[in-house]
Amino acid sequence: QVQLVESGGGLVQAGGSLRLSCAASGRTFSSYIMGWFRQAPGKERDFLAAITWSGSTTYYADSVKGRFTISRDNAKNTAYLQMNSLKPEDTAVYSCAAASGYIGHYPGAYHTWGQGTQVTVSS
Secondary structure (H helix, E strand, O other): OOEEEOOEEEEEOOOOOOEEEEEEEEOOOHHOOEEEEEOOOOOOOOEEEOOOOOOOOOEEOOOEEEEEEEEEHHHHHHEEEEEOOOOOHHHHEEEEEEEOOOHHHOOOOOOEOOOEEEEEEEO
């Protein structure tokens, strides 16, 4: 079973950028669909982006389309989320997740989760 560890979160001013990383253990990383989600206090976990096994296809939530970019490096067992033009409403805990078989835009489609990393955007 793959294990996921996120990094790269922090405090940034509105309009700034961050790149989150999701490091996976094991040798089967390239067999998983990878997704990024976020959860703000008192809110549900929201889908942000997903990427297929080879990285050839990506999907985005409307709320982040054009600002966030998901990518992966299978040689490094790592997925990334580049976040630009950050807004205070992007403040949340960001988590990566792994899925098998199909791409889902909801948390239940993913079977393995990282612990999350906090992103805080100040105004």
